Amino acid sequence: MTKLLIVDDEWMVSDSLRSMDEWKERNIEVVGTAGSGTEALQWLERTHLDIVLTDIRMPDMDGLELLQRLYESNPEINVILISAYEEFTYARTALRYQAKGYVTKPIDTDELFSIVDSLLFNEPASDGPKTYHEAIVERAISYMKTHLGKPLSLRETAEEIHLTPHYFGNVFKTVTGETFVNYLTQLRMKKACELLKNPELKQYEICERIGYADTKYFAKVFAKSFGMSPREYRQGYARKV
Template sequence: MSSYMKLVIADDEPNIRDSLSQLFPWEELGIQVVFLAANGREVLDYMEMNPVDLLLADIRMPVMDGLELTQAVRQAYPEVPVILLSAFADFEYARTALRFGVSAYLTKPVNYGELMKTFRAVTHSAIAPESAPAPAPETAGDGQPVSYKGYYNEIVTRIQVYVRDNVDTASLIGAAELTGLSASYVSTIFHRCLNQTFSDFLNQTRMEKAMQLLKEGRSVSDTAWMVGYNNPRNFSRVFKQYHGVDPCPAKR
């Protein structure tokens, strides 16, 4: 790992920090995530004691935000590229960030392609002569970068676990918040990997859980509530559509 470029990720939202560090294939770019921070102050404290090659930070953070962090890093560690994330496609933010010397400015929810393209460019410029061409990503038969499929599968697996563990409250918005991606992007990835929509998977998971609960002796109303239905009548209708029988006979 010693030859890997060392990356610090800073964001005050734990879900986004975790998603960025765990779901993106950093090692394929020769990058190792060495520290996760909740604000700019934590980043600087870490950098005082440890070598860092790259920094990915949100603009809006408590204690010390991304712009303040960028200023401090530019003064103390001018060789370290800074990539900023923002939930706002705001021209003034972008202009200020560029004035402070950031290497890139990305808006949330950032997608795989943007992140891959940005870090390929930043790492290439950091370690290779300007005249050398950046390496092209390996592609699969469908023309997509090979690493996309592993990335998508990681996201989908995480969402499936989330749905099964939260069958009564799971939602597309919740899955988006969990992964730090937009709801539409999550929906697209889910369908691409499973050939099934998120709502169909959620319904399938709920109906299979409901059958299990009914066979364990739960009442129809309790089962409905436990799989996310406030109205037992609506639950019974969906259950029959899925299983072909009413919930009451299914208990036997």
């Protein structure tokens, strides 16, 4: 699990960032919060860290000095800077010491997690999918295939893999190029074609096995997908064999 430390002298900001569900969705553990760069370094003495999310303006040791210290002693740690100011000198220092991102307050969470996700993409898996998002989609598709007979929804599938529906829907479309609904329909139509090859199965039985309660609606979706009715598809297959 990826380890994250939040560094900000404003406890309300730290607490708000720490409590976001998006960390768990990405298999990131927020190990704690620190109020200064000095306190962050103390955390590092007793805990392995992968990401440090730090404010710039803090008492004792600010975020830029912390960035420099980590660059010199622990360059493998990814540092993301937060600031209420858009100052060129900050950005220049951030670039010099290889900060992975720079986010201004008030924090745009979409921008923040876009940076976080880019860091997770850069961690190749030893087995299976290469990225975290691909792993999410692989799990989702596996669940969909084994539950085609149920009236599946994006929300239900997202809950099954412990993600928010909005986040899951965006990830699914990014990875597959299809919306959840379109991809699910394709899976059901592919399964319908397999089942139609069995002459003993009635059309309503096929509908039940792929999650459709209305045979007329199933026939309409099938015709839109393949340009023929389920009956015509079955007859065409029967002539081939």
